[in-house]
Amino acid sequence: MLSNPPLSLYIHIPWCLRKCPYCDFNSHGRPAALPEADYVTALLSDLDRELERVAGRTIETVFIGGGTPSLFEPAAIDRLLRGIDERATLAGTAEITLEANPGTFEMDKFKGFRTAGINRLSIGIQSFDDRMLHALGRVHDGGEALRAVDVARAAGFDNLNLDLMFSLPDQDVEAALTDVTTAIELSPEHISWYQLTLEPGTAFFKQPPVLPDDDTAWQIQQQCQEALAFSGYRQYEVSAYARDGRQCRHNLNYWTFGDYLGIGAGAHGKITDGAGDRLLRTSKVRSPDAYLGLRSGVEPVTLEHEIGHDERPLEFLMNALRVREGFSESDFPRRTGLPLSALEPSLSGCLGDGLLERDGGAIRCSERGWLFLTDVLGRFVH
Structure with a gap:
């Protein structure tokens, strides 16, 4: 019989400074006037409806992703988190993550996020190599990436994730290893390290760059994983490495087939209805302009797909087997x-x-x- 698993909340903020050529997420270049207040209003309206699905359940983790959520001002994030707290039961030990771009950091901003209640920061570095960053279309350079970590620490964050990619255009083993060792020297609690893939619909898919061959990619993987393990970063999932006790609780809930509400343009969710023996996947309208209609009380465009009994074994395993420890x-x-x-x-x-x-x-x-x-x-x- 189905029982309700832990519940998380994912919040999608779809704007970024510039769309990266490898990105297949629902992200859009920043408009001249970023509609922060209206978007937060829409998010909270969306949440009101989503909470009806999970009455009485406690939210264990919150993840604000994008896009580049750190484009928003701390006041907007503060209003959002206060609104969540007013509407939902949030665990006292909730992990609350915000994704940040090194190209958007400022000391006052990071302090403001920490004061608002963000207790885990995920910084999208991708590489410390200026040549690699240029090839990836990133808006920051290696120096800004290093300073962003210093600023985050000074702002009071003691739970940091650094996002890194490998098998980048024309990258060799030495360059990839330098990226990883630089990240290790910064001593974050968590490192997400994953291979660049060419996803359909992206600029890189249409005009592929020259990527390392399979042998080079394998050497990169072997040597960098050895460096991470030697430095105390245990691989607990396909692309996630953490010091003891610092695994990302939000992502672990995904991988162990937990539940999560998804609010925001293009956000996805998964909900268990134990009494009705139903598993639902949900998704919201992708267009930010259409989504903003929620601030006026317009019903959100929510697509629902019920996960049938025949689909459930594979759906479960596609998540659970990504974790080193597997599943009970x-x-x-x-x-x-x-x-x-x-x-x-x-x-x-x-x-x-x-x-x-x-x-x-x-x-x-x-x-x-x-x-x-x-x-x-x-x-x-x-």
Whole structure:
């Protein structure tokens, strides 16, 4: 039987200074007049309706992503968080993350975010190499990236994530390793380190840059992961590395098939209705202009998709197997409403072939399965 998992809240702010050529998120260049007040009003109106789905449940984590949320002034973020607190039950230990761009930092701004209640800052650095940053179309340089971390610390943030990418245009092993070692020297609590991919609909997909070949990408991955591990950053998910106790609680809730409300232009959500044996995925209208209509009381355009029983095993595994520790055998029926036998015969096949392993009531990828995760998941496609 389905039981309600932990609940999170994702908030999407869709504007950025400039659209990066690799970005396939719902992001838009900043308008001349950023409609902060109207957008916060729309977000809170959206939240009012979303909370009807989860009456009485506590929000454990909040993540404000984008776009570039740090374009907003602290006063707008403060109003947003106060509005959430007035409407919802927010855990006293809630992790509240804001994404920030090094090109938009100021000491007073970062202090304002901290005062407003942001307790985790995620800085989108991508690289410290000016040549790489230029190729990626970023608006900051390496010096600004370094200063952003200093400013965040001075503003009182003791929980920082640094976003880095690898296999960048014409990047070699030495350059990638320099990026990672520079990040390590800054001593953040968390590092998100992931490979650049060319996503459909992006400028890079239409005009692909020259990326490192597979052998070079593999060498980059091997050497940089060794450096991260040696420095105390444990890989707990495919692209997430953290010091002990500093894993991103919000993202872990995604990966363990938890619930999350999604508000904002293009935001996605997942909601469990245990009593009705239903799992819903939701998405909001992508256009910021259309979304702003909510400030006038217009009903949000929300698409809903019910995750059928036949879809649930793969949906669960696509998230849970991304985590190094895998999942508890008892979590599968609680999160999907299905018996563990719904994973057969693929589960037995993967265990027999050494791609998955069972240990103390948990199921996770073996080292070999971790390297071929896409192939492992493919076995559960029916």
